[in-house]
Amino acid sequence: MIPRSTSLHVGVNTRVLQVQTAIYRRHRSTKQRFHDAAVVTPTTQPPLEVSSMARLPTRFVLRSLLLTSLMSSKLVLKPALAVLNVVTNSKSAILNPDRNRILNKVLRWTVYDHFCAGTNRAEVSKTVADIKSIGYQGVILGYSKEIVLDPNEKLARDEAGSTTYSDKCYNMVEEWKRGTLDTLSMVGSGDFLAVKLTGAGPIAVDGMAEKSAMPEVMIKAMDEICSAAQAQGSRLWLDAEQQVLQHGLDDWAIEIMRKHNKSDKPLVYNTIQGYLKASKANLDIHITLAAKEGWALGIKLVRGAYIEHETRSLIHDTKEETDESYDLIADTMLCRRMPEGIKELTFPHAALFLATHNAASAAKAISTHQNRLLAHKPTVMLECGQIQGMADELSCELVQNYERALKDSSAANMSVPKAFKCMAWGSVSECMQYLHRRAIENKGAVERTQHMVTALRQELWRRIVG
Ligand SMILES: Cc1cc2nc3c(=O)[nH]c(=O)nc-3n(C[C@H](O)[C@H](O)[C@H](O)COP(=O)(O)OP(=O)(O)OC[C@H]3O[C@@H](n4cnc5c(N)ncnc54)[C@H](O)[C@@H]3O)c2cc1C
Known part of the structure; x- marks a missing residue:
């Protein structure tokens, strides 16, 4: 209840x-x-109000209804996933959507335009403007390009004969940094930049996998990215990866937050995956370090996207346990609870970004947040977001929630969570991995997808009869 x-x-x-x-x-x-x-x-x-989805343009409702209906059908989804899988992983020029114009058009009309922001600055700017005109308070933008390196080119020998990274590897970090800074320049004040550290290539990937200290070249790149984000009033989060990289990534994220989250409101957020059995303990480490060292803690909370590729025993045994874990982590942040047994420290400055399509989790967290504000109890800043093309009924509800609250002048209502849409940009080929992940996610959420279909149908019907 x-x-x-x-x-x-x-x-x-x-x-x-x-x-x-x-x-x-x-x-x-x-x-x-x-x-x-x-x-x-x-x-x-x-x-x-009649319908929170009334704000969506009709062409958007139609395309969403068509695509989501197809995706909620197991009959269509299975072969579609197989085709996407082949196109995503193929090295053939015919199956490269950036070279095959017909394939490019088909993918754009179907999945790409639904889930992605665009292939260049002009397209992305238009999508971001469209999203904001619908009423969303902000966007989260990530660059989809994943850099692939020939394994033979990875290492070179220095004069002393020891192995070291080749110039190509260093160029990749530079290229990634430039792409990330470009992406940042396409969002505005208050928006988020989604940073995928693995995009920087082998220097980053190996460093995270080996849990070694952040390489100097990555420190410099992240310093530049963080300073640019701060200068334009944006924020950034670090996307979570599979466990083989995530322990190293967490260490780097803490190092980045320690350096750049100096004010009360965090600039940098790390991602916690609620489906991991160790996620609450991981959150406690973050809280304790931030409290002890005096920096602001930014947490983006997700359930976790890699269940099919992860060591299964690391993940909660059932969906219900993942749900409980997710809600407990949100509750810990919102109630500013220090880890058990730590009495001498006070909860740090912190903010929580609830990244979920799960309406029950969103409702619980918003309820806790609001009730604490109404009772004049301390809490943390809460914001919510969904992926572009997914859970629009929840997103619209959150936007409506925020707009209603704006009309009210009370302090509690002024703190109603802002609603964001998260999207990736890049050429069709660059976005294929991202699109493939979205299709897999839909496969695991048929019930929720059907729910979105029902909401879209009702909205379309309302427009027809209205
Ligand atoms: C804005 C945004 C950003 C995101 N960024 C990231 C990211 O950086 N890294 C990342 O990993 N994911 C990311 N995700 C994806 C996220 O982790 C989830 O895969 C996705 O959101 C579905 O979960 P849900 O909370 O929306 O709710 P639901 O659809 O209710 O939950 C589905 C999730 O529950 C879990 N689950 C399903 N079945 C079981 C089972 N049998 N046992 C245990 N657990 C189970 C899985 O995590 C599955 O993805 C992001 C999602 C959003 C909305």
């Missing part, structure tokens, strides 16, 4: 309850939803 606040702020409370109820209801059957509506919404309250 979603808890009801006992605060005296009656007007605000009513609205908070409406918002929580609306998001939570999305998870229930239509019949049950109508029952809830009758029970929860008193007749004296102002009516809820």
Whole structure:
């Protein structure tokens, strides 16, 4: 159940309850939803807006409905995944969408335009402007290019005869840095840059895999990226990878946060994957270090995208356990709970980005956040985001939630989480790995995808009859 606040702020409370109820209801059957509506919404309250999805352009609803319907069909998804898999991993020029114009067009009309921001600055700028005109408070943009190196070129011998990285490897870091800075220049103040450290090539990948200290060339690149982000009022997060790299990545992320998160609001966020059995212990390490050393902790919380490739025993045994873990980590941050047994330190300055398509988790976290604000208890800044082309019904609900709160002047409502859309850009070929991951994700979330189809159908019907 979603808890009801006992605060005296009656007007605000009513609205908070409406918002929580609306998001939570999305998870229930239509019949049950109508029952809830009758029970929860008193007749004296102002009516809820017709539909949070009314803000979406009709062409967007149509394309979304078509594609999401296809993706929620196991019959279509299985062969589509197989085709995507072949195109993603093929080295053949015919199957390279950047060379084969017909394949390029087909992919653009279907998956690319739905999930990606564009192939160049002009296209990305238009997508970002479109997203913001829908009402989203911001975007998260990442560069999809993944650099592939011939393994024979990786190492060279220096004069003393010991192995060292070739110039090509150093050029890759430079190229990655330039691409990342370009990406940053396509977002605005308040937006996020998504940084994929593995994109920097073997110097970064090997360093993370070996859990060695961050190489000087990476330190310099990250310093430049962080300074540029700070100068334009943006923030950045580090995408989480598989466990073989993530331990090293966590160490580097802490080093970057220690250096760049000097003010109360974090500039840099690290990603915690709730599906890992060790995720809460990992969060506690982050909290303790930030508290002890006096830097601000930025956490982006995801469930984890690599279940099919990860050592299974590292991941919670069931989906329910992953859900509990995710909600516990969000709760720990929102309630500013220090790890057990640590009495001498106070919780650091911190912020939480809830990256999820799961409406129940979003509703729980928003409820905790709001209830703490209403009770004048300390909490952390909360923001939410979904991937472009996914869970639009939840995203629209969050935007509506924020807009309603803006109309209210109370401090609690002013802190309603902002809603973001996360997207990748790059040529069609560069985005294939990203698109493949989205298709796999949809395969594992057929129920939720069907839910999105229902919401889109209802929205389309509302427009037809309206
Ligand atoms: C804005 C944004 C940024 C993201 N960035 C990253 C990133 O940097 N790194 C990354 O790894 N992922 C990232 N993801 C993807 C994320 O990790 C999830 O794969 C995806 O969001 C689906 O999870 P969910 O919270 O939306 O909810 P749900 O759809 O409710 O949960 C699905 C997830 O539950 C878990 N799960 C499913 N079945 C089981 C099972 N049997 N046992 C245990 N656990 C199970 C898996 O993690 C699966 O992805 C991002 C997602 C978003 C929205």
